[in-house]
Amino acid sequence: MCLVRRQLDTRFERLDPDDEPDRDDRLIRELYEEFGGPLLRQVRQTTGNDLQWAEDVVQETLLRAWRNAPKLTWERGLLWAWLLTVSRRIVIDGRRRRGVRPREVEPPEADSIAVPDTADRTLASIVVAEALRGLSPDHREVIEQTYLRDRTVNEAAEILGIPPGTVKSRLYYALRALRAVLKERGVAN
Amino acid sequence: MSVFGESAHHDVAAYALGVLDLEDVQGFELHLAACAQCRVELEELRELPGLLDEVKSESHRTRQ
Incomplete structure (x- = not known):
């Protein structure tokens, strides 16, 4: 069972979802509280300590986690692995868009x-x-x-x-x- | 990628490094949910990205 899902289930079973207009905000906040710090430390290693970029990547990653919350049915370690995977992709895609590296001219050898x-x-x-x-x-x-x-x-x-x-x-x-x-x-x- | 079979197990390495293409990630995660062996292997490989970062050249990593 997924952490987010389980958290959702346990935290929200007390609440009628219809009476909880801030539900999404809460989930995002909880994701931030639990994973924001460690994820930011990981991401900064790949963004060259570009803090602003790293923060954007963390935000995007946690947003994707939130969007996928019903599908992310994993225990904590797997959710963490998922977050790392997704954040790495976002950094790579961002780097490509910025054209930081001349990938195509680089010989594979x-x-x-x-x-x-x-x-x-x-x-x-x-x-x-x-x-x-x-x-x-x-x-x-x-x-x-x-x-x-x-x-x-x-x-x-x-x-x-x-x-x-x-x-x-x-x-x-x-x-x-x-x-x-x-x-x-x-x-x- | 099949959910079962050897090829699914092999995806754990690409997944651990974060280089598995996004369209394959969901399929692998389905496999992972059903495969205790891969969960153990994922745990075992978890340190490798950090260790490989030690030798990532500056052109690929702009760490200060």
Whole structure:
């Protein structure tokens, strides 16, 4: 059962919906109270600390959650995953609209794994970069062409010239392999 | 994507990274509701986006 739904059910069973003109406002407010802060922190990492943009993304994400509330029948963790997924899409779409990145001219073979310069370098970044380089070329490629370049599965499939289903299954085995290495090195739990 | 079958399980990785196309998200979430294995895997993969952010290059991420 979904958190929002369950909350709605428990919070509103006391009320006749027709007597609750502020019902929508309340649901939005509750979504904000529960998820607004953590979501904003996550989103700011992908908007480059552009706070205004991040706030817009959070607002749009929670609005979509509110619109989908009857369909979002998941427990808390899944709702959180849904919010992260949706917010990431909104950031990516926004970036595309802003034309921030010259995606089309970028050759797919260019290396998108970056170990930050000394000031920003963390142990995790070094370990993760090493782990990625240790993956098979096919596995590394799908991670690069999706997540690291902010592309969806279908976009990556088109660029790589392989079916979306292949991208998804490669990504699956790639992440399993990556996680196993990171776990072994104590970076992932 | 089928709700059952191996391909549905594989979607969990794209979903965890937030790169699953929106039209596939709802189908996967239906699968997720019925598949305990995928819920466990989703939990296991949850850290990976944050870890991968460590190596995202500046052209793809303008973190200060």
